[in-house]
Amino acid sequence: MQAFEYANPKTLQEALGLLGSSWGEADVLAGGTDLLGLMKEYIHTPKRVVNIKGIKELGGIEKTSAGVRIGATVTVAELLSSGLIKSQFPALIQAAQGIASMQIRNMGSIGGDLCQRPRCWYFRSGYGLLAMKDGKSLVANGENRYHAIFGRAPAYFVSASSFGPALIALGAKVKLASQSGTRELPVAEFFVAPATEDDREIALKPNEILTEILVPAETTRNATYEVRQKEALDWPLATASVALKMDGGKVRSAEIVMGHVGPTPVRAPKAARSLTGKTINETVAEKAAATAVKGARPLSQNAYKVQLAKAAVKRALLRAVS
Amino acid sequence: MPDYKWPPKDQRRIIGKPVNRVDGPAKASGRARFSQDVRLPGMLYAALLTSPYAHAKVTDIDTSQAEKSPGVKGIQIISEPGTEIQWAGTEIALVAADTEEHARDGVRKIKVKYEVFNDHFVKEADLATAQKLGRAKPSGEAVTGDPDQAFKDADVISEGEYGIPPITHCCLESHGQVVAFDGEKVEYRPSTQNVSGVGGDLAKGLEIPAANVHVHQDHIGGGFGSKFASDRWGVETAKLSKKVGGKPIRYHHDRRTELEIAGCRPAIYGRFKVGAKKDGTIIAWESKTWATGGFGGGGLNANLLPYVFRDVPNRRFNHSAVSINAGGARAWRAPNHPQVSFLTCSAIEDLAAKLKMDPLEVFLKNLHYTQRPEVYRAQLLKAAEMIGWKSKWHPRGQSGRGPVKTGLGIGIGTWGGMGHNATERVTIHPDGSVVLEIGSQDLGTGTRTIITQTAAESLGLPMKDITLRIGDNRYPRAGASGGSTTVGGTSAATRKATLNALEKLFEAVAPSLGAQPDQLVARDGKIMVKGDSSKSLTWRAACAKLGVTPIEATGSNNRRSPGGLIAGGVGGAQMAEVEVDTETGIVTLKKLAVVQDCGMIINPKTAASQCYGAAIMAICGALYEERILDAATGRFLNAEFDFYKLAGIKDVGQIEVHLDMTPEHDARGVVGLGEPPVIPGIAAIANAVANAIGVRVPRVPLTPDRVLAALERRRA
Incomplete structure (x- = not known):
């Protein structure tokens, strides 16, 4: 790990003042479950590390007039034990349960989950976010069994976020603060597919901190289903989160979002629309799932992930209404 | 000479009891010191620079910036300019500094220039390309009997392709050492399976007398066959220590380097053809296999095929050794055996499916080809009872409706396990204290515990009264812990050494008991006259008769004259029950039934632990583990534990162990158990998956992509 300056601010304003104007100057530390690994591997070599765990206003889960506010430093364990979340957002609880490590649940934060870097093994081996060598993608022609089936050149990694798909399905927003003010962004727009090596996979700017997540209070039936090979800590192969607004037993409107299948969480609007007016059962869910994966463009080794994404969508839908 | 025989089963008081590990509290509390915990005064920390290229030549190394870097005390170039690198991860230079x-x-800050060749080959499974590149070396054809005629005579011929990739040892404590070398003498604290021998190996590398190397190790965090030698990083760290004035230097691999260059279990792939009569009797066997042990080719002994069923009369083998640009193979818990067990048992299961026979019938039918038909018969039937074979087995693929299918499978194995040569020294002090010294090591298997049990049994003392010292090459020499030889070697040496010491004690105290030495026995903390319990001395009172002179005695195990204390050669059978989710391809192990024979058991608890640990390693190999090398970069892409997958506790299902403790096995003496139970599991699980989904998944690990691809082929 490269030596760095460590800052331990007590207020958000103080923290924002410590950030840089370009990536590489400062990194924000919350749980550290991703950042420390990145630094040990010299993938990130920040000059300054800004610890935000000591900033009170970034914690807490509260009910607001519009829904629920989740502070960025809320840990996975706090989320799991929150009655407020449990009663309304099983999709978030199920996503949290997929993080099968007590250590990561206790340390990892929801803000960190959204901001974590991709797990692409080329990226983690130092070949860059887009993993290009001699003008060619190492991923597209290489070991891509865990990579994107909804990718497009040049980004073939998958978003590693566990909560992203569920938050998008629930219509959540993130609040991003900088010294010049705050802005709100739908989570769906927070994730972006980078076009160049200098881009990031999230809309956060180097001078910003993700401060909170706002989940609207609309009543939905929602669920997440993760396909993981292992029960123990393991990266999902494909996930799906769904949120259904219901009229009695029938779907009024739906949102379906798949995870770990593209450089961002992948929405399936057509599949979601196909559910309108329907009662969810095995056949309906299966059909919607098939629609959801229709646009998939698997790479040389990962066609199997199309089937996994399909299974995840079907099972998430059935779980939401069970 | 004392009678060293093990006491009869009904007279054993400590041997055969499931006592807890003597080092359990130290390990559970964190007090146990591993090589990585060693901190010596003035110690420096080293870090290793490795090659990112799989085939390149080092053309220039500039260390000037590194030398000026804060805290840096010394640099050792390992691959001088001109060196040709044949795999990524090759050691280039070591840097010692005041902190890690x-x-x-x-x-x-070291600048290395490479001439990169970009012609590396890392895909050992791809035989056609290996041949085209001249990287496959055929070892010729070997024929026994008349396979051509036998295949003509066969009622059924089953063909299959199976493969098993390289996996690594994943020692929790990575390879490395703390070492201080002042130019003459070496203080060496390695993580080693070879306390008595590794010093000599290091001395050779340093060109100094072996006697100048002092080795000490209290605890090792896993070896599995990969930690016998001092290794390049050991020798070079010692040289660097000399360079910095003899200061101790600590170097251990980080996880990535550990996985890249600290050894792996070699792969093997092959095409198989088995011919049988209608009743399931195998009459012909043909295999075309290829394997790799790394750049040097080699890899795996294909002559072990067909495994266990050695005497199939008509056989033909062709094998090629493939050279790849990757870190080399090392012994991996039961070298070769898990791989050939998987290949052989898969071929037999597929034959059974083709014959539309219960595979258990086919295994039983062919046991006359094995060296121990009756042992295997009993074990297979026991495992069948444990897994519920009769009620649960169904013909291949007939596992009902619904996406989740269940299946059962069989695997078998064999191993040697004859104790290694070892000598132990016993000192009985006049105050009654007993000290045992032996240059052995406890790999976490329970060696400390079984030595202490054996000594306590022989001396008639409670275990707490025995002080055992191991892990130092100043103690009498013991063999390396490889080949499941430690329990036999150390228990036999302990038995002999303690009884030799006791004989001397009997001589010293016999007069005070008014008896002859050969009339005395040691039992329940006393020395007493046989048949007259009124004539006895407490252990302490007896030892006090020694005056001021302790008793010292040694005892040696010699595998050429085992004297009934130890033996080698065991069989084992395992059966797996799995669930396969056919919508996701995910395999869940429900149960693994482990039946193992292992001679006389000193400690059923640590023995069972060996089986549990072995079963978990087999489960990892069957479902998760695989070295993934990238064709373009030559790098080991998953050399970290997030994508080099190992089972967690929720992934291992129910493991049920049955140790085959029959009077016949007991009478053979002690046999090693470290390796045999790791052998059959992969075969059993792979066969269970084939049984569940109705089609063979040709390669392990049985990951979702492979399972779904097999299902796809079945549908097509």
Whole structure:
């Protein structure tokens, strides 16, 4: 790990003042479950590390007039034990349960989950976010069994976020603060597919901190289903989160979002629309799932992930209404 | 000479009891010191620079910036300019500094120029390409009997392709050492399976007398066959220590380097053809296999095929050794055996499916080809009872409706396990204290515990009264812990050494008991006259008769004259029950039934632990583990534990162990158990998956992509 300056601010304003104007100057530390690994591997070599765990206003889960506010430093364990979340957002609880490590649940934060870097093994081996060598993608022609089936050149990694798909399905927003003010962004727009090596996979700017997540209070039936090979800590192969607004037993409107299948969480609007007016059962869910994966463009080794994404969508839908 | 025989089963008081590990509290509380915990005064930390290229030549190394880096005390070039690199991860240079962080910073400031060849080959499974590139070396054809005629005579011929990739040892404590070398003498604290021998190996590398190397190790965090030698990083760290004035230097691999260059279990792939009569009797066997042990080719002994069923009369083998640009193979818990067990048992299961026979019938039908038909018969039937074979087995693929299918499978194995040569020294002090010294090591298997049990049994003392010292090459020499030889070697040496010491004690105290030495026995903390319990002395009172002179005695195990204390040669059978989710391809192990024979058991608890641990390693190999090398970069892409997958506790299902403790096995004496139970599991699980989904998944690990692809082929 490269030596760095460590800052331990007590207020958000103080923290924002410590950030840089370009990536590489400062990194924000919350749980550290991703950042420390990145630094040990010299993938990130920040000059300054800004610890935000000591900033009170970034914690807490509260009910607001519009829904629920989740502070960025809320840990996975706090989320799991929150009655407020449990009663309304099983999709978030199920996503949290997929993080099968007590250590990561206790340390990892929801803000960190959204901001974590991709797990692409080329990226983690130092070949860059887009993993290009001699003008060619190492991923597209290489070991891509865990990579994107909804990718497009040049980004073939998958978003590693566990909560992203569920938050998008629930219509959540993130609040991003900088010294010049705050802005709100739908989570769906927070994730972006980078076009160049200098881009990031999230809309956060180097001078910003993700401060909170706002989940609207609309009543939905929602669920997440993760396909993981292992029960123990393991990266999902494909996930799906769904949120259904219901009229009695029938779907009024739906949102379906798949995870770990593209450089961002992948929405399936057509599949979601196909559910309108329907009662969810095995056949309906299966059909919607098939629609959801229709646009998939698997790479040389990962066609199997199309089937996994399909299974995840079907099972998430059935779980939401069970 | 004392009668060294093990006491009869009904007279054993400590041997055969499931006592807890003597080092359990130290390990559970964190007090146990591993090589990685050693901190010596003035110690420096080293970091290693490795090659990112799989085939390149080092043309220039500039260390000037690194030398000026804060805290850096010395640099050792390992691959001088001109060196040709044949795999990524090859050691280039070591940097010693006052902290580990400074050492790593220093490493990053070394500038190496490479001539990169970009012609590396890392895909050993791809035989056609290996042949085209001249990287496959055929070892010729070997024929026994008349396979051509036998295949003509066969009622059924089953063909299959199976493969098993390289996996690594994943020692929790990575390879490395703390070492101080002042130019003459070496203080060496390695993580080793070979306390008595590794010093000599290091001495050779340093060109100094073996007697100048002092080795000490209290605890090792896993070896599995990969930690016998001092290794390049050991020798070079010692040289660097000399360079910095003899200061101790600590170097251990980080996880990535550990996985890349600290050894792996070699792969083997092959095409198989088995001919049988209608009743399931195998009459012909043909295999075309290829394997790799790394750049040197080699790899795996294909002559072990067909495994266990050695005497199939008509056989033909062709084998090629493939050279790849990757870190070399090392012994991996039961070298070769898990791989050939998987290949052989898969071929037999597929034959059974083709014959539309219960595979258990086919295994039983062919046991006359094995060296121990009756042992295997009993074991297979026991495992069948444990897994519920009769009620649960169904013909291949007939596992009902619904996406989740269940299946059962069989695997078998064999191993030697005859104790290694070892000598132990016993000192009985006049105050009654007993000290045992032996240059052995406890790999976490329970060696300390079984030595202490054996000594306590022989001396008639409670275990707490025995002080055992191991892990130092100043103690009498013991063999390396490889080949499941430690329990036999150390228990036999302990038995002999303690009884030799006791004989001397009997001589010293016999007069005070008014008896002859050969009339005395040691039992329940007393020395007493046989048949007259009124004539006895407590252990302490007896030892007090020694005056001021302790008793010292040694005892040696010699595998050429085992004297009934130890034996080698065991069989084992395992059966797996799995669930396969056919919508996701995910395999869940429900149960693994482990039946193992292992001679006389000193401690059923640590023995069972060996089986549990072995079963978990087999489950990892069957479902998760695989070295993934990238064709373009030549790098080991998953050399970290997030994508080099190992089972967690929720992934291992129910493991049920049955140790085959029959009077016949007991009478053979002690046989090693470290390796045999790791052998059959992969075969059993792979066969269970084939049984569940109705089609063979040709390669392990049985990951979702492979399972779904097999299902796809079945549908097509």
